[in-house]
Amino acid sequence: MSEPKSxxxxxxxxxxxxKERAVRLVQETIAETGESPGVVTRVARQLGIGVESLRxxxxxxxxxxxxxxxxxxxxxxxxxxxxxxxxxxxxANEILKAAAxxxxxxxxxxxxx
Numbered sequence: 001m002s003e004p005k006s007x008x009x010x011x012x013x014x015x016x017x018x019k020e021r022a023v024r025l026v027q028e029t030i031a032e033t034g035e036s037p038g039v040v041t042r043v044a045r046q047l048g049i050g051v052e053s054l055r056x057x058x059x060x061x062x063x064x065x066x067x068x069x070x071x072x073x074x075x076x077x078x079x080x081x082x083x084x085x086x087x088x089x090x091x092a093n094e095i096l097k098a099a100a101x102x103x104x105x106x107x108x109x110x111x112x113x
Contacts, residue, residue, distance in 0.1 A: 022054050023061045
């Protein structure tokens with residue numbers, strides 16, 4: 001038997017605690033040193049996580065705290081839920097249109113007899 005494949009690094013999920021800790025470490029390091037270049041890379045390597053993942057988490061944390069413009073995490077979740085609901089409603093409408101068309105055609109056939 002073959003060994004189970006590990007997920008591609010971009011598919012790896014990190015626990016929320018690790019994300020929070022990593023973001024906090026980046027913010028604390030920047031506050032202590034006053035320098036931000038290279039901090040994300042250094043912390044990411046120390047924790048064994050992807051640099052771009054950490055960079056995105058820090059960016060999102062800044063948006064959530066109002067330090068940067070953009071959609072907050074809550075707004076993103078709400079938007080996803082609305083998009084999901086919209087897809088479901090569109091699908092239901094298509095089903096209803098197809099059913100109405102089918103039954104309308106059936107009624108036409110019966111009235112022509």
